[in-house]
Amino acid sequence: MTRQRELALDPQPSMATRREWLDDGALLLRGHAGAVAVDMVTEIKRIARLSPFRRMATPGGGMMSVAMTCCGARGWCSDGQGYRYVAADPQTGQPWPPMPATWRQLAIHAARAAGYDGFEPDSCLINGYRPGARMGLHQDRDERSDAPVVSVSFGLPAIFQWGGLRRTDPLRRIPLLHGDVVVWGGVSRYVFHGIAPIRAGTHAVTGPCRYNLTFRRTL
Numbered sequence: 001m002t003r004q005r006e007l008a009l010d011p012q013p014s015m016a017t018r019r020e021w022l023d024d025g026a027l028l029l030r031g032h033a034g035a036v037a038v039d040m041v042t043e044i045k046r047i048a049r050l051s052p053f054r055r056m057a058t059p060g061g062g063m064m065s066v067a068m069t070c071c072g073a074r075g076w077c078s079d080g081q082g083y084r085y086v087a088a089d090p091q092t093g094q095p096w097p098p099m100p101a102t103w104r105q106l107a108i109h110a111a112r113a114a115g116y117d118g119f120e121p122d123s124c125l126i127n128g129y130r131p132g133a134r135m136g137l138h139q140d141r142d143e144r145s146d147a148p149v150v151s152v153s154f155g156l157p158a159i160f161q162w163g164g165l166r167r168t169d170p171l172r173r174i175p176l177l178h179g180d181v182v183v184w185g186g187v188s189r190y191v192f193h194g195i196a197p198i199r200a201g202t203h204a205v206t207g208p209c210r211y212n213l214t215f216r217r218t219l
């Protein structure tokens with residue numbers, strides 16, 4: 001059956017996305033955001049004109065290889081003082097740009113598909129990876145809520161390193177492709193994860209870049 005025919009028969013096409021459970025509480029929705037990718041990448045560029053991508057300092061004195069910006073009521077930042085969420089962009093002094101309503105809906109819908117009803121994100125961290133950029137193994141634990149994290153990937157492919165609750169747990173290497181969405185919460189909320197160095201390349205929608213959006217409840 002052709003993809004088009006499948007969609008025509010499915011009353012809720014977005015629910016036809018292929019689902020892969022990574023663990024209890026952690027679901028990969030392959031290509032779930034593919035249909036809205038061009039619009040979302042356009043929005044990322046608009047947001048970045050208001051709150052530019054920047055490479056943040058780490059508390060240890062280093063510099064992150066990933067460039068970041070944020071939208072929503074609060075945004076994540078890192079500097080010599082540590083990691084935290086703040087209501088204003090420290091670079092512009094202005095509130096972070098609002099979270100587009102369509103983004104919020106996509107995140108709520110993906111969370112629901114993974115079994116998390118009532119997810120209400122108040123922050124979206126936008127990561128920009130150039131070839132060579134990576135994100136070391138970490139847990140997402142700067143949020144004051146244990147609501148799930150919803151992650152949306154666009155552009156160049158990445159290898160998502162998915163571990164366990166201990167840093168030393170074995171890592172699985174999961175390819176994340178353009179339009180893929182991952183939701184992790186519940187018993188998987190504090191699983192260690194990271195991104196291996198992005199390989200050189202260009203993507204038709206994003207150019208030489210990978211974007212990752214993570215929707216979070218910070219309060």
Ligand SMILES: O=C(O)CCC(=O)C(=O)O
Nearest residue numbers: 125127140151195212214
């Ligand atoms: O880029 C990704 O897919 C993951 C990003 C991430 O883990 C984070 O921003 O905390």
Ligand SMILES: [Fe+2]
Nearest residue numbers: 138139140193
């Ligand atoms: Fe993370």
